[in-house]
Amino acid sequence: MSKAPTSSLLNCQAGSLFLSVIGTPYAEAGRRRCATAFTLIGRAMPLQSAGNFRELDLGSDEEPSIVKARGKLLEAERTQVARYLTTGVVFAVSSGVLSDWFTGEKNIAPHHARTDGVWHWRADLPYYVLRYGVALPEAFLQRMRELDWKCPVLSPQELNAFMEQLSFESEVRQKLKRKQQKEAQVGRALERQRAKK
Structure with missing residues (x-):
């Protein structure tokens, strides 16, 4: 590996x-x-980053757009991807909660960051994957597949x-x-x- x-x-x-x-x-x-x-x-x-879309807090213009990423993830993989993302190790915690960028709905996820040791992502990424099917980098998806959708425990x-x-x-x-x-x-x-x- x-x-x-x-x-x-x-x-x-x-x-x-x-x-x-x-x-x-x-x-x-x-x-x-x-x-x-x-x-x-x-x-x-x-290290690689996923889900830091330019429209979200701290996103930069170099990051992908969440609007363009919407609906790009295969329906068949969304649950497995979200489960993998949800079980990543929390490595950073901030006060407050995150809101849905599209609807403004509050409290969709805690203000945390997670990792599998190689990739890191925001705690609201599983929400966006399940609800909107946002695209993730193919290299990250390939890693998840190779690990049989089981996020490593560090x-x-x-x-x-x-x-x-x-x-x-x-x-x-x-x-x-x-x-x-x-x-x-x-x-x-x-x-x-x-x-x-």
């Missing part, structure tokens, strides 16, 4: 290399985090490794975003200088 360790280490080293290139002190710590996560979970790829060590990798990948994304913003600012400044000449 897991891929060769070298591909995982390459992914991790790429993230660590990125961190060292932009002058942060996290490169070695990043390598250790990835090695720990790989050792405990056997993961050979970065040990405390695996959950800690997951959280470490999630934190590390979040740091990398934030640093990349800041770097891209700085590059865009420099580009705009250069364009203004050229325009003045």
